[in-house]
Amino acid sequence: MQTLNVELGERSYPIYIGVNGLRQPDLLRQHLTTSKVIVITNEVVDVLYGAQVMDLLNGLDADKLVLPDGEEYKSLASFERIMTHLLELNAARDTTLIALGGGVIGDLTGFAAACYQRGIPFIQIPTTLLSQVDSSVGGKTAVNHPLGKNMIGAFYQPKAVIIDTMTLCSLPRREFSAGMAEVIKYGIIYDAELFNWLEQHQQALLDKDQTTLQEVVRRCCEIKALIVAKDEQEKGLRALLNLGHTFGHAIEAEQGYGNWLHGEAVATGIVLASTVAQHKNWLDASELCRIVELLKAFNLPVAAPQGMGYERFMQHMRHDKKVQANRIRFVIPEGIGSAVVTDDVDEALLKEILDAS
Template sequence: MTTLNLELGERSYPIFIESGLLQQTSKLPSYIGGKRVCIVTNDVVAPLYLEQLKAKLTDFIVDDVVLPDGEAYKNLASFEVIMASLLKNEHGRDTTLIALGGGVIGDITGFAAACYQRGINFIQIPTTLLSQVDSSVGGKTAVNHPLGKNMIGAFYQPKAVFIDIDSLTTLPVREFNAGMAEVIKYGILGDQRFFIWLENNIEAIKSGRSDILAQMIETCCQCKADIVAKDETESGLRALLNLGHTFGHAIEAEQGYGNWLHGEAVATGMVLAAKLAVAMNLLEESEYRRIELLISAFDLPIKAPSNMGFNEFIQHMRRDKKNIAGTLRFIVPTAIGKSEIRDDVSQDLLQQIL
C-alpha cells in the first residue's frame, strides 16, 4: 500500500493507493465518525461494489442512495435526493457519507456532506481513473447548472481517500481514456519528467499493468496534494490545475452534460490552450505537437465540436470561475512542464484559434 498525505493542518487526510483495497477496507472504519453511514453511488457501480463494501461495515448502520449514472445527473435534483434520504432516515451530524463511484458521485456527495446540517464527515472511494487522479483529492465539491459546470459548490475536504487500482479493470475503455486527459494534464502543467514517462509508457498504460498504473496514480495524487496544500481555495497556484478546463467546461455545457465526457472535453481544451500559447509566442510549435500526439495516443479528441465557434465558446467562458472583474483568464502551457495564468488574451486572438 502507498499512503500519501494531503497536509492541511487540522483538515489533513491520507490517500491510500493499493490493488484490492476494496476487498480489505480494514482502515476504513477508523475514518467513520459515528455509527451511521450512508453510501452514495450510481446504478453502474452499485452492482459491482456496493454489497461488497456494505459487508465490510457490519459494525455500522448503513443506508445507501443509488443515483442514475452520468454527468447529466450531477445536479440539484440528485442533491435533493441525497438530502431527502438523509432526513427520512434520521441521519444526524455524526453520520459519515461515503462516495463510491467516479467524479460525479464524489463531487455531489462531497457537496451534500458540506451542506447537510452544516457539515458532516465524508470519505472518497473513487472507482474511475479520472476520479482517482484528480477529483477525489483536494476537496472541490459541486453540482452543475445548465448555465455552467460546477458553479454551485463548496471547498470541503474528505476524511480519507481510498483508491483501489483493481476497480479500473471494470472501467470501459472510453472512460479510462477520458481519465488519461487529467493524467496528461499534470505532465503538461508542471512535471516534464512525468510527461516524458507517459510518452515512454503508452502501451504499458493501455495494457493495464498494475505497477505502471500505481506509479502513474501516485504521481498525479502527489502533484495535486502538493498544490492543494499550498493553495486550498484556489486563490492562485491551484488555478493551474484548470489547464484545459476553461475551454473544456464550455464544450460540456454547450454539448449537454454527458455527451462529451469531462476528460474528452478537457483533452480538447488542453490542445486549444496549447494552440493559444503558440499564437501568443509562449510555446514552441514542436512542444504543441508533442502534447497533441500524447493526447491522441489515448484516442481522445483534439478538435472542438464542429457546431461550436467563437460565439458559443465565449458565452460559456464568460461564466468561468477563474474570471476576475469580467476579465477572461486562461491557463496556458509555456513549455512541457510549465504553465501560467494569463489575462491578456484578446478577443481577436481567441476568435482566430476557435
C-alpha cells in the same frame, strides 16, 4: 498499499493507493468515527462494488443510496435527493457519507456532506481514473447548472481517500481515456518528467498494467496534494489545475453534459490552450505536436465539436467561475512542465483559433 498525505493542518487526511483496498475492512473502518454510515453510489458502480463496500461495513448501522449514472445527474435535483434521503433516515451529525464512484458521485457526495447540518464527515472511494488522479483529492465539491459547470459548490475536505486501482479494470476504454486527459494535464502544468514518462509507457497504461497504474496515480495524487496544501481555495497556484477546463466546460455546456465526457472536453481544451501558447511563442511547435500526439495516443479528441466557433465558446466561457472583473482567465502552458494563469489573451487571436478549431 502506498500512503500519501494532504497536509492541511487539522484537516489533513491520507490517500491510500494500491490493489484490493476494497477487501481491507480496517482501511476504511479506521476513519469511521460516527455511529451511522451512508454509501452514495450510482447504478453502474453499485452492481460492481456496492455489495463489496457494504460488506466492509458489516455490523455497523449502514445504508446505501443509488443514483442514476451520468454527468447530467450532477445536479441540484440529485443533491436534493441526497438531502431527502438523509432527512428521511433522521441522519444527524453522527453520520458519515461514503462516495463510491467517479467524479460525479464524489462531487455530489462531498457537497451534500458540506451542506447537511452545516457539515458531516465523508470519505472518498473513487473508482474511475479521472476521480482517482484528480477530483477525489483536494476538497472541491459542486453540482452543475445549465448556465455553468461547478458553479454551485464548496471547498470541503474528505476524511480519507481510498484508491483501489483494481477498479480501473472494469472501466470502459472511453472512460479510461477521459481520465488520461487529467493525467496528461499534470505533466504539462507541473512535471515534464511525468510527461516524458507517459510518452514512454502508453501501451502499459492502455493495457491497465497494475504497477504502471499505481505509479501514475501516485504521482498525480502527489502533485495534487502538494498544490492543494499550498493553495486550498484556489487563490493562486491551484488554478493551474484548470488547464483546458475553461474551453472544456464550454464544450460540455454546449453539447449537453454527458455527451462529451469531461476528460474528452478537457483534452480538446488543452489543445486549444496550447495553441494559444504557441501563437504567443510561449510553446514551441514541437511541444504542441507532442501534446496533441500524446492525447491522440489515448484516443482523446483534439478538435472542438463541428460548428462550435468563437461566439458559442464565448457565450459559455463568460459564465466560467474563473472570470474576474468580466475578464476570462485562461491557464496557458509556457512549455511542457510549466503554465501560467492569464487574462491577457487577445480576442482576435481567440476568434482565429476557435473559428478554425
